[in-house]
Amino acid sequence: MNTDMATSSATHGSLRDRLSYLLVLSRPRFWLYLAGPVIVGVATAATTLADLFAPEAVVLFAYFLVPANVFLYGVNDVFDVDVDEANPKKDDREARWHGDPVNLAIVVGSGVLGLGLFALTPQVAWPWLVAHFFLAVEYSAPPFRFKTTPFLDSVSNGLYILPGVAAYATIAGVNPPALAIAGAWLWTMGMHTFSAIPDIDPDREAGIRTTATVLGERWTYAYCAVTWGLAAVAFALVDVRLGALLAAYPLVVLGIAFSGVDVDEAYWWYPLLNTVVGMLITFGALWSIVNG
Numbered sequence: 001m002n003t004d005m006a007t008s009s010a011t012h013g014s015l016r017d018r019l020s021y022l023l024v025l026s027r028p029r030f031w032l033y034l035a036g037p038v039i040v041g042v043a044t045a046a047t048t049l050a051d052l053f054a055p056e057a058v059v060l061f062a063y064f065l066v067p068a069n070v071f072l073y074g075v076n077d078v079f080d081v082d083v084d085e086a087n088p089k090k091d092d093r094e095a096r097w098h099g100d101p102v103n104l105a106i107v108v109g110s111g112v113l114g115l116g117l118f119a120l121t122p123q124v125a126w127p128w129l130v131a132h133f134f135l136a137v138e139y140s141a142p143p144f145r146f147k148t149t150p151f152l153d154s155v156s157n158g159l160y161i162l163p164g165v166a167a168y169a170t171i172a173g174v175n176p177p178a179l180a181i182a183g184a185w186l187w188t189m190g191m192h193t194f195s196a197i198p199d200i201d202p203d204r205e206a207g208i209r210t211t212a213t214v215l216g217e218r219w220t221y222a223y224c225a226v227t228w229g230l231a232a233v234a235f236a237l238v239d240v241r242l243g244a245l246l247a248a249y250p251l252v253v254l255g256i257a258f259s260g261v262d263v264d265e266a267y268w269w270y271p272l273l274n275t276v277v278g279m280l281i282t283f284g285a286l287w288s289i290v291n292g
Contacts, residue, residue: 022106024095025077026069029271033191034072035065036278037164037184043285045172052289056120056170063117064163067110068136072159074107076140076147111137121170128166135159150214154227157192158185183234187246190227191270193220194253197263221257225250241284245277 042057051057077097097103117129135156138144146156161184168176175181196203196212197220203213212220228249236243252273256266 018102021095022070022103025073025097025103026066027073029268031065031069032271032275032278033160034068034163035061036274037161038064038167039164040278040281040285041164041167041176042171043282043289044176045168045170046285046289049289051171052286054171057167059120060117060163060167060170063114067113068163071107071110071114072136074103074110075137078104078107079140079142079145117166121166122173124173124175125166125169128162128169132159132162132166135162147210148208150209150211153196154189154193154211154223155185157188160188160191161185177238179234179238183231183238183242183246186227186231186234187249190224190231190249190253191274193227194224194270195267196220198267217263218257221253224253225257228253242281245280248273248277 038057038061042052042054042061046052074097077095081097081099111133114129114133118126121129135146136159139146139153139156139159147153161181164184165176165181193211196210197217199210200212200217200220203210211223215223228246232243232246232250234243235246255261256263
């Protein structure tokens with residue numbers, strides 16, 4: 001669907017048109033970036049098959065699959081209206097924000113809905129949920145607007161793995177290993193910075209400074225390779241098999257850098273790569289449960 005048409009229809013058209021627009025706004029290709037860590041967190045924390053389908057696990061997955069994405073990307077688009085005018089991704093794969101009050105209410109409501117998670121989860125999970133919602137807002141919104149501060153934009157993207165940490169803590173009753181959290185956080189730093197490469201020119205035209213605009217394309221590849229390499233090392237210290245799996249990321253990004261593959265196309269490969277890696281980690285955890 002043409003996103004400009006979807007946006008116009010969402011403002012003036014039917015309920016179906018509005019839902020279509022919100023679907024585009026929520027970036028369906030990236031839904032598993034928030035919900036996937038919940039699956040991994042639950043699977044690695046579970047000790048029985050029943051744990052996998054605990055009410056808390058189901059609700060966390062459902063919230064972070066759709067409402068959390070509407071909230072996260074809605075906040076992003078609200079505060080990026082001017083920037084997005086020069087962003088070519090908004091012409092076909094994403095939606096431009098046109099300030100419709102109903103859509104704004106839905107975005108805010110999606111965030112408020114997340115407050116219900118605190119009534120469902122144990123206190124050990126609360127700091128991770130608080131950190132997620134804080135970063136989800138302040139990544140794009142004033143006063144911090146981390147996305148416009150080089151390197152803080154990268155670090156703040158730990159928000160994507162926090163739902164998984166909260167899910168693990170909810171099911172296990174304790175926090176996951178610190179090295180696993182560090183490795184996952186480093187992974188998000190690399191993922192975010194790689195995804196910013198296609199935006200280097202539009203961001204520079206808009207006067208926005210990011211890790212990618214400061215480093216430039218060549219050194220941004222190197223930054224991603226280093227953060228993903230460190231993530232692999234951290235995970236290897238938890239389980240060597242995890243480290244071997246995460247080693248795919250620095251290898252792939254170096255392959256892209258030296259092969260001359262168009263990064264605008266390679267950018268869209270990563271949802272598939274992330275899904276496969278998350279699936280393998282989850283299957284490994286399920287195998288451990290089934291085999292005691």
